[in-house]
Amino acid sequence: MQTTQATHEEYFSFLRSVSLLHELPEEKLSKIVDCLEVDYFEKGEYIIREGEEGNTFFIISKGEVIVTQKTEGLAEPQKIKTLGVGDYFGEKALISEDVRSANIICNENDTQCLVVDRENFNQMVGTYEELQAYLKDYVRELSISDERRNVD
Ligand code: WNU
Structure with missing residues (x-):
């Protein structure tokens, strides 16, 4: 996508506000x-399907998912949580090199997501050890809560 300057600044300041990306240097965020x-x-649309x-x-x-x-x-399938503006998802399949582990369903019309592909995700995360460590820990916790849910 070719973004205009105004849009670039809009997304830049939005991403700045996402806690996960807060520590990234300006030029990295800009990239x-x-x-x-x-x-x-739109509401009801599957953004991610479990197993794909x-x-x-x-x-x-x-919006909201x-x-x-x-x-x-x-x-x-059971509902496990709701995510809103500034929340993120889809990191688990990329980090664990596995299929999608849950469904993500749009819950509000005109929901917008910023999408980063694997290559850019790896560049974003790979060069920042803290970010990588944080996400790996989080993904490990997700696997544990998945197991716990299925056992109960
Ligand atoms: C959960 N179990 C599993 C969420 C988002 C980001 C973080 C939690 Cl860092 P994917 C499906 C996505 C998965 C996660 C998201 O669903 N997810 C969960 C759970 O309890 N996945 N297995 N909660 S919201 C969330 C932590 O992003 O990534 O690529 O696709 O497997």
């Missing part, structure tokens, strides 16, 4: 803005 795609979703392959990381810039997941013994 992320240059390689972002913006995707739009995925190569993208998402940051919610407008819900996270659902298959649970042992239950026919319907």
Whole structure:
């Protein structure tokens, strides 16, 4: 996507406000803005499907999504949380080199996500040990809570 200057600054200051990216140097953040795609979703649309392959990381810039997941013994995927503006998702498949581990379903019309592909995600995360360590820990905790949910 070719962003105009105004849009670039808008996304730049938005990304600055995302706690995960707060520590990134300005030029790094600026590069992320240059390689972002913006995707739009309507209520009920699947942004991510559990079990599918995925190569993208998402940051919610407008709207809301819900996270659902298959649970042992239950026919319907269960809702596990709601995410809103400034929250992100899709890091687990990229970090664990695995398929998508949950569904992400749009919960509000005109939801907007900033999308970073695997290559740019790796550049963003790979060069910052703290960020990488933080996400790896978080992903490990997600796996643990997944197991706990399925056992209960
Ligand atoms: C959860 N279990 C699993 C969330 C978002 C970011 C962080 C939690 Cl750092 P993916 C499906 C995505 C997955 C996660 C997200 O769903 N997710 C969860 C859980 O309890 N996934 N397995 N909670 S919201 C969330 C922490 O981003 O990444 O690529 O796709 O597997």
